[in-house]
Amino acid sequence: MLTAEQMDTYRSHGWLIIPDFFSPDLEQIVADLLQIFPAPHDYWADPSRYPELQGGQFDSVRTIPTGVPLLDGLPFDHRVRDIAVQVTESNDLRLMRGGYQSKFTAAADFEQILHLDYTNHTLVVLPDEERSAMVGFFAYFTDVTTDTGPTMAVSRTHCGQLRITDTHLERDRWPQIYEHEEPLLCKAGSLLVYDYRTLHRGSALHGQSANRLTLSFAYGVAAPWHGFYSWPNRADEPAVRQLIAALTPDERVLLGFPAVGNPYWTPATIEAVGRRYPGFDGTPYRQALGAS
Template sequence: MNDRKRFAQDGFVLLRELLDPAVRAAGETALRGAVADTSGAVAFPFATDALNDIALSPSILAAIAALGLPGLPTVRASTAVLKTGGAARYDQPLHLENKEYSLVVPVDADDDRGVVALIYLTDAGTDELGPTAVVPRSATAHRDVGSDPVIPRPAPEYEVEQRIHARAGDVLLFGFNTYHRGTELAVGAERLSMQVSYSLRTTPGSTVNTPGSMSFAAWTRLTALVPRLSGDQLTCLGFPPPTDPYWTPRTVAAVEQRYPGLRLPAGNAHTSGGGRPAGSAP
């Protein structure tokens, strides 16, 4: 069974070695430097490009695109987390992501409005390392994803959950309507990972990553990040796709003015003149 069919059937898929080893290592180093304690997290947009590069990774975006889901994946939130067993409690009840990113409930289980990427910067290959547990959708078909965002214990779903034993560089993709949970780490055990939540938007532009949606410090980091992104990465951030009719000579010039150093496409079907790839130098 291919990844697309597995995701459609189960609501999740584990992609082995999706992250480039050098990118993964840089992310691990950056996270260790950002979290001075034995347990902690930092949020997107990150202060270091090594973590931003993973949240907007071309290989992860391509993997999501290959699932054939409707809409454009757009970063809603991302955290990079260092967990150490005994420093905090990590065991969770089974829950859904849809309640975190919408004021309303999904129509049904097929109304997936987003995908989560759990990115392993270090191994989570044994139960001592706190692997994420997921439940295949066939085992939760009787659940109303609108009224049951959390499954309290005891419940039969805990008997059929699958613990994902992953290696560093693996990526677990699961839908907003897939029940999952974090599990406890053994005392002293350590795990570094990132979670990136991508909404599936159906409009060309997004109002998620905007000045009004984040602190001034976060917005400053984001505006510094924008000029170095590719066209696909800008789309994932919330920009209209490069071929969208929104882009005209006037809007290209105005958006470039808003983000100093940004060079947008100047040669697609809606502009004139020679083209250059989004995010590239002139």
């Protein structure tokens, strides 16, 4: 949970950096990331061996599930969910998206314009209220310096003249806003929490042989007008079946599963879902039937 001071920072500026959030597991996380990305020394020995990480700025994104249990579990961390519940003031949340990225200097044009992320997930606009309808997270597994493509952000205190529909700001049209952007620098293991109404952008890596490892994901309040990551169209992938079987019932709800006690669950559906996802433990769902 965020402290009162942290909540004030988040509400006032639109973002908050929490140092050392993932630091206790950082060494293992980085080691596991080597299962899906090359080590920097391998990449820089011959970048031409890794064309899949070059070209478009999102070509180096690997969406969850990756098939690596520790990595696939990080977006479901109960501490993250507690923060999402706190800032949205809702217990009915969905995991909207999630993916790891390994950026290397000059592998792509990582320079973006200032933008709002909410347009990726709804056809309407976010309401103007204190609580967050959508909240994003960046977990940083390498130090974020001015040379490693820091996330740039603009505090809400400088955005009073903007409207919620000012979603993508060209630099030449909004120079007064760009004057207020700042790099969000932090140490490896830090977590960035940001409201989806916060202007931010990715920036280029300038350091020679620089590498930046991140996990980006988001939570949103469950609503018919919110669009979430489409899990069903990947449900037959082994990594997805493995993930669903490994999650707790509360974690599965974040993917759109009916909660324990929902009328959907009957002896027949529990048995069938268990056959669809080998390793799925139907005990909590069966116990709820017996208690009703």
